Amino acid sequence: MPPSSSGDSAERRFNTRLGLILFLIYLALYVGFVCINAFRASWMDVTAIAGLNLAIVYGFALIVFAIVLALVYGAMCRTEPTESAEVSSDNQPTDSGDAQ
Amino acid sequence: MIYDPSWTAVFVFGAFVLGTVGLSFFLGRKAKSSEGYFAAHGQIPWVVNGVAFAGDYLSAASFLGICGMIAAYGYDGFLYSIGFLAGWIVALFVIAEPMKRLGRFTFADALDSKFNSRGIKAAAGVSTLVVSVFYLIPQMVGAGSLIQPLLGFPHWVGVVLVGIVVITIVVTAGMVSTTWVQFLKGSLLVVFSAVLVVMLLNRGFSTDNETFQTIGPLAADSVRSGAIDGRELIPPDNGWEEHEEFVRLQRDDDLGFDLFHVEPTAEANQILLRQAQSVTKTADGKTLIDGAPLGDGDGERQLKPVGAVSKLPEGKTETGKLGPISFFTTLRDSEVMLWRNEKFKLADGSTATVHYQKATEGTKVLRPGEHPKFAGIRGDEATGSLNFLSLMLALFCGTASLPHILIRYYTVKDGAAARKSTIVGIATIGFFYVLTLYLGLGAMTSGALDLTDNNMAAPLLARSLNELLFAIISAIAFTTVLGTVSGLILASSGAIAHDLLGGVLGMKLSGESQVRIAKIAAVIVGAIAIVLGILFKELNVGYLVGWAFSIAASANLPALVMLLFWKQTTKEGIIWSVVVGMVSSLGWILLSADTYKSVYGLDPADAIAPFSQPGIVTIPLAFLTLIVVSLLTQPKTDELVA
Numbered sequence: 001m002p003p004s005s006s007g008d009s010a011e012r013r014f015n016t017r018l019g020l021i022l023f024l025i026y027l028a029l030y031v032g033f034v035c036i037n038a039f040r041a042s043w044m045d046v047t048a049i050a051g052l053n054l055a056i057v058y059g060f061a062l063i064v065f066a067i068v069l070a071l072v073y074g075a076m077c078r079t080e081p082t083e084s085a086e087v088s089s090d091n092q093p094t095d096s097g098d099a100q
Numbered sequence: 101m102i103y104d105p106s107w108t109a110v111f112v113f114g115a116f117v118l119g120t121v122g123l124s125f126f127l128g129r130k131a132k133s134s135e136g137y138f139a140a141h142g143q144i145p146w147v148v149n150g151v152a153f154a155g156d157y158l159s160a161a162s163f164l165g166i167c168g169m170i171a172a173y174g175y176d177g178f179l180y181s182i183g184f185l186a187g188w189i190v191a192l193f194v195i196a197e198p199m200k201r202l203g204r205f206t207f208a209d210a211l212d213s214k215f216n217s218r219g220i221k222a223a224a225g226v227s228t229l230v231v232s233v234f235y236l237i238p239q240m241v242g243a244g245s246l247i248q249p250l251l252g253f254p255h256w257v258g259v260v261l262v263g264i265v266v267i268t269i270v271v272t273a274g275m276v277s278t279t280w281v282q283f284l285k286g287s288l289l290v291v292f293s294a295v296l297v298v299m300l301l302n303r304g305f306s307t308d309n310e311t312f313q314t315i316g317p318l319a320a321d322s323v324r325s326g327a328i329d330g331r332e333l334i335p336p337d338n339g340w341e342e343h344e345e346f347v348r349l350q351r352d353d354d355l356g357f358d359l360f361h362v363e364p365t366a367e368a369n370q371i372l373l374r375q376a377q378s379v380t381k382t383a384d385g386k387t388l389i390d391g392a393p394l395g396d397g398d399g400e401r402q403l404k405p406v407g408a409v410s411k412l413p414e415g416k417t418e419t420g421k422l423g424p425i426s427f428f429t430t431l432r433d434s435e436v437m438l439w440r441n442e443k444f445k446l447a448d449g450s451t452a453t454v455h456y457q458k459a460t461e462g463t464k465v466l467r468p469g470e471h472p473k474f475a476g477i478r479g480d481e482a483t484g485s486l487n488f489l490s491l492m493l494a495l496f497c498g499t500a501s502l503p504h505i506l507i508r509y510y511t512v513k514d515g516a517a518a519r520k521s522t523i524v525g526i527a528t529i530g531f532f533y534v535l536t537l538y539l540g541l542g543a544m545t546s547g548a549l550d551l552t553d554n555n556m557a558a559p560l561l562a563r564s565l566n567e568l569l570f571a572i573i574s575a576i577a578f579t580t581v582l583g584t585v586s587g588l589i590l591a592s593s594g595a596i597a598h599d600l601l602g603g604v605l606g607m608k609l610s611g612e613s614q615v616r617i618a619k620i621a622a623v624i625v626g627a628i629a630i631v632l633g634i635l636f637k638e639l640n641v642g643y644l645v646g647w648a649f650s651i652a653a654s655a656n657l658p659a660l661v662m663l664l665f666w667k668q669t670t671k672e673g674i675i676w677s678v679v680v681g682m683v684s685s686l687g688w689i690l691l692s693a694d695t696y697k698s699v700y701g702l703d704p705a706d707a708i709a710p711f712s713q714p715g716i717v718t719i720p721l722a723f724l725t726l727i728v729v730s731l732l733t734q735p736k737t738d739e740l741v742a
Contacts, residue, residue: 019193026189033182034492037468038485041477044467051429055175055467056537059182063530066185070192070526077519 011078018076022069029065033058109571110251116575117265120281120582125272144276146517148283150524153508155282157184157499157525158289158532159235159584160242161645163577164555170540171407171549171557172438174465176474177540180646181533183492187499187649188529190657192522195500197515198664206591207506208599211659211678215671218604223678225599227655228503230682232592233628234651235502236585238644240633243581245555246574256634262578263630266585270593270622278586279511285583288576290528293535296558296573299565300542301427305434306418308408308547312375312437312457315360320369323347323362328373331358339446346376346454348391355401356391361456376456377403377551383449403455405560407549410459411435427538434462436544438470439551455551465544473694473712487711491646494715498649501656504587507594585629589622596621636699646713647689654681654718662726673730681722688714 008016036043036058044055144152162184169177202213208224240259247258269277315329323344327333332350334357340346348357360373380388387394392401412419413433422430438460443453464470469478476484499505509518543549543557548564550556559577563570597618601607636644659677662669689695692712693704 015197023189023193026186026193030186030189030492030496034489037179037477037492038488041467041469045463050425051432052425053432053463053466056428059175059178059537060534062182063185063533066189067527067530069189070523073192074520074523077516079516 009080011080015077015080019073022073026066026069029062033062106567106571108568109574112568112571113251113575113578116579117582120284120579121265121268121272123277123280123284126277143513144279144511146512146521147524149279149508149512149517149521151286151528152279152282152511153286153505153521153525154290154528154532155284155286155580155583156504156508156587157529157584158286158580159645160239160555160577160581162532162536163289163293163558163580164242164245165238165645166536167540167543167558167561168554168556169471170537171543171561172554173471173474174438174541174544175468175537176471178537179468179474179492180495181536183495184499185526185530185533186496188522188526190497191500191505192519192526194664195506195660196509196518196522199506199660200509200512200515200518206594206598207503207656208595210506211656211663211674214663215674217671217675219675220671220678221599222604223675223682224656224659225595225604227651227678227682228595228599229592229625230686231501231648231652231655232503232588232595233625233632235504235645235648236588236625236629237632237636238648239581239585239588240629241636241644242555243578243585244633244637245553246559246578246581248553248556255637259630259633259637262581262585263626263633266582266589267623267626269582269586270589270626271619275507275511275590278583278590279508281579281586282583285576285579286528289580290532290535292569292573292576293532293539293558296562296565296569297535297538297542299569300538300561301422301424303565304419304422305409305412305430305545307410307412307416311404311406311408311547313358313360313373314375315373317365317367317370317372320364320371323371338448339444339452343442343444343454346456347373355399356388359390359454361454363459374457374459376454378452378454379403379552380446380450380452403551405548406437406439406455406457406551407544407546408437409434409545410437424538427541428466431462431541431545432466436460436462436465438465438544439549441551465541483711486716487713490650490711490713490716493719494646494650494653494713497653497657497715497719501652501660502648503591503595503652503656504584507591508587585626589625589629590618592625593618593621596625650689650713650715650718651682651685653715654685654722656681658719658722658726662723662730666727666730668730668734669726670730670733670735672733673726673728676729677722677726680725681718684721685714685718688718 036054044053044058046054048054048057162181166177166180169180199210202210206225207228208221211224212220240262243262244255244258247253247261248255269281318328322328323333325333328347328349334348334350336344336347340348345362347360347362349360351358359376359378361376363372363374364370365372378390380391382388389401389403392399394400394402396402411434413430419430438458439455440458441453441455443451446452469475474488477488512518512521539558539561543561546561546564548560550560559570559574562573597614601617602614655678658681659674662677663674688709691708692714693707693709694712696702696707697704
């Protein structure tokens with residue numbers, strides 16, 4: 001079954017929904033950037049902040065925002081209780097990095 | 101340009117390559133089984149895997165291609181940085197954890213997790229091979245570009261060298277060594293790129309008005325007199341008479357001529373002559389630079405390095421140290437000298453490529469639309485905007501569909517580790533992409549650019565700052581290629597051994613046999629990559645990667661996303677989606693204007709595809725195919741119950 005099916009744990013459903021919400025937020029920002037470039041490219045010349053034009057400000061913002069959303073997702077995601085059981089059945093030893 | 105090999109560079113390069121291969125042999129002991137070879141036993145720590153993601157992803161396209169494109173045209177190259185990073189959002193929020201849960205060794209494993217279908221394995225296996233080969237081409241082209249200034253060897257030697265080293269790495273140890281090579285490479289690339297940017301900001305900008313001569317303003321009819329500025333004007337002949345925008349002046353040393361581009365000024369009937377450079381390939385295969393034989397000996401000439409700020413704000417000649425924001429605001433108020441080229445046939449059958457200067461306002465290199473491939477967004481035709489939308493869509497959807505990225509999710513122990521490693525990857529990659537704009541614009545104004553190969557912009561920027569830094573950056577860039585190519589060859593060999601031979605042909609292979617066949621496949625794919633890297637040497641590596649993203653996004657992403665989020669997806673839907681996405685995007689690329697011009701040498705106006713980037717058509721087409729075929733092939737109710 002697809003992972004978003006009703007058989008999934010509450011934690012997994014929460015994580016999936018959170019991921020989709022954050023994805024849509026970023027998608028809206030990205031679509032805005034792409035559409036301005038494609039249909040109103042001259043707007044990118046306009047000075048936005050600190051003497052920088054919109055192209056640089058929006059471009060950097062997209063990169064920084066991606067990092068911020070990734071960190072938010074990492075902080076808010078819930079641990080899935082079944083995962084450790086799944087892992088042990090695969091004979092996969094743990095390691096120091098994963099313990100964090 | 102002719103490069104003199106630097107012993108420092110040779111030493112640093114040798115140390116990097118030996119270290120990489122040594123590490124590979126050392127870790128090879130752990131990879132006897134198929135679990136070890138393809139997935140590193142799922143034991144890689146998530147932090148290491150996250151940086152290895154960066155190592156895998158920050159390929160020759162990111163470091164060499166993007167910086168090169170920014171150096172030549174400005175902001176347009178940065179659009180790739182933005183699109184490449186945005187793709188990771190899809191990977192993190194949509195793909196990462198399900199991919200880890202569903203798969204085992206390859207992309208096909210995940211796609212086939214629900215159906216156990218030979219058709220899915222075949223389609224996904226072939227798609228993996230096609231995407232990987234398209235992604236391999238720019239990496240190999242980049243390797244060849246790097247070897248020239250580093251060791252003084254021709255381009256093809258670099259391609260062969262990287263091919264041999266990578267095959268050695270993959271054959272000796274598989275995913276374990278590939279991961280650690282990626283980790284080391286990713287870390288070093290980001291750290292030393294940051295060092296390079298700090299040094300660049302400390303140096304600031306300075307004007308250069310001496311390397312190339314400017315004559316004028318002159319009366320417009322002076323180009324029809326016998327002499328200019330006291331130098332004899334060579335009468336236009338042999339086809340030059342059809343290109344009145346260029347004039348040739350005699351040199352005192354009789355080493356060919358000095359070429360100038362005639363530029364109109366704001367005042368009527370006044371012109372300016374800016375020095376240009378020409379490369380002529382004669383009918384008998386010789387290369388001439390401004391009429392003199394190419395070489396660095398007596399009686400020979402070579403192209404001069406380029407890239408300069410021609411005017412700084414307030415008439416300054418240098419800025420001194422700059423901050424990360426004043427770097428852009430200073431450049432905005434400056435004038436930079438970009439170089440453009442024109443290629444034409446001469447009457448004696450030779451072909452001349454003329455490189456000429458174009459004074460450009462700083463504001464224009466800090467906005468999109470200067471590169472010929474992006475200029476359409478400032479034009480009136482809809483195809484320009486469509487081409488742009490298509491590329492940005494492919495970059496957004498492509499990352500989470502690249503086989504060599506997807507298989508990295510199997511090297512960690514669980515979905516949470518996959519998620520965490522993706523976050524580390526995004527942070528590392530995002531930081532690097534911020535640096536690319538500084539590196540590219542720094543290279544644009546460094547006076548070190550090679551007119552014949554903009555892929556070398558970042559390493560040559562380093563050379564303009566410090567010879568040791570150049571050696572280190574070049575060696576890291578070479579290791580960058582090694583790491584990415586290793587990952588791609590590993591993904592390809594896994595597709596052949598695990599998906600096609602084991603899954604489709606039904607060959608019962610033990611773990612060790614699978615590994616043995618994968619290693620043989622790695623040698624074959626490596627050899628193919630070497631040949632393609634030599635054939636495609638002229639193309640910008642960043643642009644080539646755009647094609648790989650389009651194919652990956654069209655063939656792989658629709659099937660993967662629909663499998664995860666649409667319960668009515670059937671195996672027939674997946675198979676047809678992968679096949680239609682792959683064939684349509686590949687076909688579109690092969691019939692596009694860019695391929696006509698750069699690969700076939702045909703008139704791009706004859707191209708069948710209306711614009712070059714296929715994603716905006718082929719990605720929705722693959723989604724639509726999956727939906728229609730799935731609806732037509734829904735299992736009957738009794739089968740569902742069973």
